[in-house]
Amino acid sequence: MLKKEIEILNPKVVILFGNQVSSIVLDEKISVSKSRKKLFKKDINGKEYNFYSVYYPIGNGRFNIDKSIEDIKWIKENL
Numbered sequence: 001m002l003k004k005e006i007e008i009l010n011p012k013v014v015i016l017f018g019n020q021v022s023s024i025v026l027d028e029k030i031s032v033s034k035s036r037k038k039l040f041k042k043d044i045n046g047k048e049y050n051f052y053s054v055y056y057p058i059g060n061g062r063f064n065i066d067k068s069i070e071d072i073k074w075i076k077e078n079l
Helices: 002-009 019-026 059-077
Strands: 014-017 040-044 047-054
Touching: 002 040, 014 019, 014 059, 019 040, 019 047, 047 059
Parallel strands: 014 047
Antiparallel strands: 040 047
């Protein structure tokens, strides 16, 4: 369903929150701490989309909320 939703919305960028979500969507083991501000490209039905992985800012992730905000601002500025 997520792939279909991405096709319908056709976003410029998709932000993935946390290691688990990033790993599942990108089909590879992702460590947010090692991939901050790194662009991942993924093909969905013949179209390439841009993905970024950022810290999950909820629950225990609140300790990294400053890094989440910093990364989201960086992504926005670099679109």
